[in-house]
Amino acid sequence: MDELSRRKFLKQFAVLSAGTSAFIFTGCDIIIPEERSLYGPPPIETDPPDKIGNLYIQTLNLPELVLCDRYRRLRIIPGGETRYKVHVVRSIQAESELEIFMYWEIGKVDTPPTSSIFKKWLVNLPVEAIDDPNYIWIIDISTVKECGELIFSYFPHTERELPEIKVDVRLINLETEHIESVDGGRPKHLGLVFGEYTLEYTYWHEDLVNTGQRIVLGRITTEVVNDEEVPIWVVLDAENLKIERTLPNWES
Template sequence: MEKLKSLFISLFVLLTFNSCDYISDFVDPEPTFDVTEDAGNLVINNYSDHALVLYHNGEPYKKIPNSATDFIIWLPNDNDMTFDLQLYKYDDVAPNFPANPDLTKVYKRWNINLSDSKDIEKRATWHITNNEAEINSGNLKFSYVGGTDYQVDVFLNNQNGAKIITLKPGDQYDKIVGIDYGAYTLHFRYWISDPNTPEGLQIKGWVEKEVVAGQEVDIWAVINSNRPEKHLFIPHYDQVNAVPDRRGSIKIINQYPEPIAIRANGRDIEELMYLDGDTQAASMLAYGDAIEFVLDENIYTLEATSITAGGTLATAVIDLSVGENAEWTIKVVDGTVVSEVVDPEPVVEEEEEETPPAESETTN
């Protein structure tokens, strides 16, 4: 009897041990994630409600937990390259994390030229939303000049929306935020440090409007494939309570006998223009077209090319100021392409000195 009892116990232990091995073969291991770097050139804020995997050059680079806290990454870029960064949901590529996974499963994608520096001032931010309908990300670039004591937080869509960046006076040009293609209103909150308050800051106030064509409206940022980047100049709270209109216009008149295409600073001008509605193919002008392109204040190198034959027909440089209405005409005179630019500058009229009346001659 004792031998039979021992046999049953041995069989029970053996079966239990083997069944554990069997079960373990079908149970996914506990997910493991990378930890944030101490310094880097990219920070990811993950608001997606998913754990993510960052792919770079087709290979898994970082496994990112489901957390909106700053996740800092270092991607060396000594060759000044534009990276094609891809984020996949962790569950879509686990457990093997293959190279070059199926692009139809990519969750977010961003083409970005990252700085080859670990300086905080040059660090880009990628804001990851839970919008699964939009894959591509564009750039919001911020400039906040010095001369004030207030820092500023930028929020999306309302005062309680996602905070995408904090800027201190003097932050310019290198402050880039990657964000889903779409239309957003921006809200600027101004504050100074104050250790005596619960949040450690004293709020000065908000700026949520800008002036466009003489009207005060919401501050809009529209990012899409035609306009993948927008540069925003944030005003000082003490100086102005509305963001000034920083746009002018260039009317381009095509008197060349064939259709032409217009590029500005190396890009199709439709990618830079402001227009309600679809801007696709707006860079193409037929003979007789006179199209007004509303653009940000900037210096523009313009190029007109032939759609049929290719090659550059004419070039022009226009230093566009706020509120300025410049013109560029492309035409043919005696078989030669002629480029005419009207680039008016503010004219300050000088008061003419009055010529004193001539003294009458007296005849003795």
């Protein structure tokens, strides 16, 4: 049995036996073993996130993933819903060709087959690693492999008195939805699968009286195109790999 078949078999066995406790009967006594069963999938040794990086991997309720750069393994990412920071080392000249694989769908993590790619993104990441990267690759459950880049910029009025107005961008497509905050003066780069996205902008500022609370000013859900007010939407595809949007100020 090859490595991939063994993993799939053990994974299926673990699902079937997950809710079953093991008992050993000796006469009238019941002995409950303290050690876990030897059956089931081996524990996955995921990699810890980097302290500084140039990319976040945002997973949306997915199992363990393998991040590669040109099919070279970089990290094994924990499952669940998490924002995982990683420093992808790159040169100034070359873009990063990133791939995501499902851990349980490949044989050897160091040599994943091209046929098993779950997501891929060609992106010009910053060379410098920082504490809070502004590049986020959002990995959803959709079967679409190819990803593009949606860039949001926001320039709040500098003459306004505090508190500063901030913006949350809500992205909605057929598979899922995601909310991302955009800081004033700092573009946010989102890696997203190809498809149509409806956008909604929520404007708010911090409550100066109640710490940790926010005051919502309102939302912008439409824009004017050819003298007609329509929902805000964008399409990422092979002809539109990178789209830039400047968020309007709330007063406008």
